[in-house]
Amino acid sequence: MSQQDYKEDRRVVVDTRPIPLVILAKSYRFIIFLVAAVLFVVIIALPTPAGLGVAGQRALAAFVVCLILWVTRVIPLAVTSLLAIVLIPLLGILDSSEAFSLFGNQAVFFILGAFILAAALMKSGLSSRMALLFLRRFGSTPRSLLIGAMLVPALLSFLMPEHAVAAMMFPIILEVVHSLKLKPLKDNYGQALFLSMAWGAAIGGVATFLGGARNALAVGILKQSTGQFIGFFEWTIAVLPLVIVMLVIAHLIIGRFFPSQITDVKDAVVALENKNKKLGKMSLEERLIGLVMILTILAWVFLGGRYELATIAILAVVALFALQLVEWKDLEEYVNWGIILMYGGAITLGFALEKSGAASWLAKVTITSWAKSPFLVVALLALVSLLFTEGMSNAAVVAMLLPVGLGIGKQYGIDLRIMVFAIAVPAGLGFGLPMGNPPNAIAYSSGYINPRKMLTIGLILDLVAWSVFLIMIKIYWPLINIKF
């Protein structure tokens, strides 16, 4: 930036590092684009490997480019997603009508509905009443509040889909963060609260069949292809230790990497009390919004199997408008269109990888060339699932990897229930990228989370989750009679 670009309202900083380093940093974008372009050309130009079609090869090239752009953020995440949507038809992986139609995925509409519901809660002031209750229950110290922000969504995710939990908790956490006057990106505590919420919901979501559609989907695929079955409690008993250990570790890691700069949260309680005093008694409008919200949550819990979560969320949104509880202009400042575009593009790319056979080819190649024992097969499959889920929808990872995994499992004589866990459980544990799962995306939309930190710490947590999963297989599962 030169003085000509200088604007009084724009805060600037002067990079005082040695000039060669500054030049290198300034060329960062160019270098990234260059690396992405070179890799793209190289992958396309290589001879197509056996077992992979041309479409799959091109899908891999598009995936590598998008992954580089997402991770480095040299262009906005949402714009990279848009690039993914146009690259897919351009490279002939899918035809353009199919590629664009994938954007209309139910997860995208679920997130849209969640933003609108959150907007209604916040605009009416109901979220600040909920936040006050939450703070009174958990906010005796900053640490206890963080525990609450992770534990409540984790426990709720035992009973309802993690997306829904994140959607419900989001306005509450946002209200708490506002009342603590935390600054987006700068204040550690704000980031810690949102990540606790997202990661708590994600970790809790692997504990039962209710937490995420992928668990039930995985068991369904197992039953369909082998006739074997994993019961509700059998699943929970097998996974619960991992959930408990991961919640503790995630809390400790958040505490370690985001040391709190606040010593108490009393000011937030006072601020919320004052705000609620100003709001006065609960208005009819608030009560109605509250009622719509409760009905939505009940529908998510009890009708979630029959109807899509997104369908329920959108119907709730329609109800809010029909009852004149919100106006469109109220929503505009709350709906984060960037997140919606980002998620839609990521889903489209994930689908292209799956449909073109690129993902399963990659998984097969990785596993068959590296796995020398049944344990290594499971370990690699879990790792592949964990890494894929950072950029793809959880359910897509299960749908794509499980058939591959079951085939390899039979080949190695591994208990096929282990293959199901090895794919479905890590598929719910993507912590590093906003497109890893809807709770991540929703938390990220707050604008409080530094993406670089989320990626670094999220990847550490990914590795921890993988290690804990492997330890659990070795030590705990033999005790409950799940053996190789």
Added chain:
Amino acid sequence: MQKKAAIIENPALLKLELLSKGVRLDKSALKSEEIAQALEIGNRVSVPLELDMILPGNVLVNIAVQECLDKDSCYVLKNDNGEFYITNGVAKTRVWIVPPPKFYNQTTSSGALLAKIGRTYGNYLLITPSGACEFLSRDMACKYCDVEAKQTPDKSIDDVLETVEAALKEGAAEYICFNIGYADSEDGGIKQLLPYIKAVKDSFNALICIQAQPPASDEWVDMTYAAGVDSLAYNLEVFDPEIFGLIAPGKKRLVGRDRYFKALARAAKVFPSGAVVSNLIIGLEPVESTLKGIDALAAFGVVPTLPLFRPLPNGELTSYVKLSPEAIAPIFIHLEAALNKNKLSSSWINHFNIVVNAIDAHLFGGQTPVKKNWPSIFSAKKHNKLALNLRRRLRVRATDNNEPTGL
């Protein structure tokens, strides 16, 4: 006698003497065209007469023309058939009078005399866009403050631009230097200068320096550089903490001595080497304290500028003891050593004629002065504007605050 002759023969010592004692005009000098012009400008602007002069060895000095206070050591300017001499009654030396720039006599489109908008000192055009200073309004003025001169009306951007244009066109200045008083806000007063800086940078490829008080946050130091300022001065004035409080009560109470050091340290990292300067006025504190100040500032990467204390005619500090040139010279030798030790260049202040600089200082050692003609002195070392602008373009970036989260 010998001592008096020695001073006249050493241009650096002579500069010290002239800076602190001024010069009296002989009748012969009054007859010259250069002096007549200077007098006329002085009358029109109603400020005491000052003359820009080149001493042997290209030593540039700005001298107050005043009656002799100390009859034993008077310096008189004489004109002998168009050649000027300075004499102290014992010896004399040839000097060259720099005629006042022609633009002084022009007026802006709004009718303001350009000499009232900006004055040149060496190759600096000094402009004080506003006389406002909260030290003054809160009765905490610096004791050396020329309050009357500060009560200038605010200057419009258009008038400033016309003055800058005229000065640059004439080649009378290379640096446009803005001076601003203190404002009790996060920016410390710099914000008032920003529109002027932007206007000058947008219209001319000129180098800009400012003299201001340190802002409350380092962010404003960075913003100052980003805005296009090339060189900056936060003037500490005295190093001794106690004397600092006595001499500059506003600086002590509203800014704090520590803040000067912190802001200067940040500025030294942000600005090009040698472009951050700070005054330490010689004569307001013991010499040892000035020496310590020189070392401390230079260690931070700040170039100390050492003006000599010139008591204001009716000011509060008239009783201060004046140091002899022999006592002052070692301070400048110390300055030169400190600059060398910290690899600091004094190129940003070499042609600032109201202070003694390192180029002058080496003459204390008795090197033979080299004579050069005005104005070739100024072209001795020019800053490369392209390189300076490129440096700014590379180093300035938006903070994380504004960095999008990537959505």
